[in-house]
Amino acid sequence: xxxxxxxxxxxxxxxxxxxxxxxxxxxxxxxxxxxxxxxxxxxxxxxxxxxxxxxxxxxxxxxxxxxxxxxxxxxxxxxxxxxxxxxxxxxxxxxxxxxxxxxxxxxxxxxxxxxxxxxxxxxxxxxxxxxxxxxxxxxxxxxxxxxxxxxxxxxxxxxxxxxxxxxxxxxxxxxxxxxxxxxxxxxxxxxxxxxxxxxxxxxxxxxxxxxxxxxxxxxxx
Numbered sequence: 001x002x003x004x005x006x007x008x009x010x011x012x013x014x015x016x017x018x019x020x021x022x023x024x025x026x027x028x029x030x031x032x033x034x035x036x037x038x039x040x041x042x043x044x045x046x047x048x049x050x051x052x053x054x055x056x057x058x059x060x061x062x063x064x065x066x067x068x069x070x071x072x073x074x075x076x077x078x079x080x081x082x083x084x085x086x087x088x089x090x091x092x093x094x095x096x097x098x099x100x101x102x103x104x105x106x107x108x109x110x111x112x113x114x115x116x117x118x119x120x121x122x123x124x125x126x127x128x129x130x131x132x133x134x135x136x137x138x139x140x141x142x143x144x145x146x147x148x149x150x151x152x153x154x155x156x157x158x159x160x161x162x163x164x165x166x167x168x169x170x171x172x173x174x175x176x177x178x179x180x181x182x183x184x185x186x187x188x189x190x191x192x193x194x195x196x197x198x199x200x201x202x203x204x205x206x207x208x209x210x211x212x213x214x215x216x217x218x219x220x221x
Contacts, residue, residue: 090123096178097125101168105129107136108158109143110150117154125177129169131184134193137162142195145202 092100100123107118118139120132137159144155177183190196 091178092125092128092183093121093123094128095125095181095183097128097175097183099172099175100125101129101172103129103165103168104161105132105136105165106158106161107139107144108150108154109139110145110147110154111143112147115147115150115154124169125175125183126169126172127174127183127186129172130166131186133162133166133169134187134190137190138193138196141190141197141199145199151202151206 090100091098102123104122105120105124109116109118118136120136122129124132140155140158140162144158145151187193
């Protein structure tokens with residue numbers, strides 16, 4: 001029978017060493033020596049308070065505008081409307097009346113090989129729009145026939161355009177101008193202006209040329 005050698009205990013290298021305090025045992029935790037030594041950086045992922053635009057927006061505090069809705073104010077109060085809300089549609093370009101139609105008025109002048117196109121963009125109210133239509137149409141009837149392309153293409157197109165513009169402005173209700181501004185005078189209608197009848201001369205000439213061309217073509221047959 002073989003007798004095993006005696007077993008010697010392995011010495012514990014940590015025996016007698018001090019045990020560190022348990023931070024969860026309720027003992028006081030020593031203060032952090034690095035706390036408060038530098039400026040605290042803002043959290044870039046923090047969400048803004050409710051009712052306030054995000055940072056960097058024109059309506060955010062500190063960007064030159066007040067907050068969208070101050071504390072205690074109602075969101076629907078017009079005095080506290082957000083500065084980034086859409087502005088109301090503009091009124092008449094000439095007098096500032098609120099009821100206006102965004103449509104252009106045109107005039108055409110043709111002299112031999114020279115042609116000019118005039119356009120006044122809206123919006124215009126009823127009175128200002130009708131006044132401009134009458135002035136621009138009379139100008140076209142008087143000066144728009146004296147070149148070949150004007151006689152056949154551009155002047156008829158301009159007259160039809162102004163006719164549509166007159167219908168659009170005529171559907172608008174009458175409205176008062178903005179304070180300190182004045183509406184245009186409509187004046188007499190186009191058929192009551194003598195310069196409009198200058199158009200009879202080129203129209204008669206065009207009719208005479210068309211009739212002669214037709215007769216010559218019929219005689220050759």
